[in-house]
Amino acid sequence: MRNLTLPAFHAVAAVLALTGCQPSKSDTVAVKYAWARLSPVPDRPAALYFTLTGANQTDRLVGIDSAVVQRIELHESMGGGAHAMAGMKPLSGVDVPANGSALFQPGGNHAMLFGVDPAITPGTAIPLRFRFASGKAVESEAKTVATGQDAPGV
Ligand SMILES: [Cu+2]
Structure with a gap:
């Protein structure tokens, strides 16, 4: 029986070694590189x-809340007009x-912040x-920049 047990042990060890080589996994999605471009007009x-x-x-991301924003919507950009409201479609969620990862970036999926507290100025998180x-x-937390400014170094 010893001769049978040893190969079996090696097979288990090999599987464990393979598992151990994979990157550490998390049971929770991580949020990275969040930033917002503020509107120059308070009601936009x-x-x-x-x-x-x-x-x-x-x-699946199904919503975002903030104590300093009245309403946050998930949007998909359609066609060329990345910042025109007509070129956007609301999303109920994003897988x-x-x-893997899900990117929200200019010209693609993004979130829109309606009713941002006026105390939030460029540079305020x-x-x-x-x-x-x-x-x-x-x-x-999202870093904030003014309209026309580049994405912050994150
Ligand atoms: Cu939008």
Whole structure:
């Protein structure tokens, strides 16, 4: 029996070694590089961009809240007019693939911040709470820039 057990042990060890070589996995989506471009006009929305890094299971972003923003919508940009309201479509949610990522960036998916507290000026961070279909929530902060400014170094 010893001669049979040893190869079996090696097979298990090999599987464990393979598993150990994979990058460390998280059960929660991570929010990275969040930043917002503020509107020069108080009654126009700001645009929010960020990167979501997937957990070990696919999850879905279903909403974002902030104590300093009245309403936050997820949008998809359609065609060329990246910043024209006519060129956008609301999204009910966006999948974040397991161990993958979901990008929200200018010209693509983004979030729009309606009713930003006037106390938020370029350079003031916006606190955010990202809600997922799994029931998990992730807190983050967005750096802010003025209209026409480049993305902040993050
Ligand atoms: Cu939009």
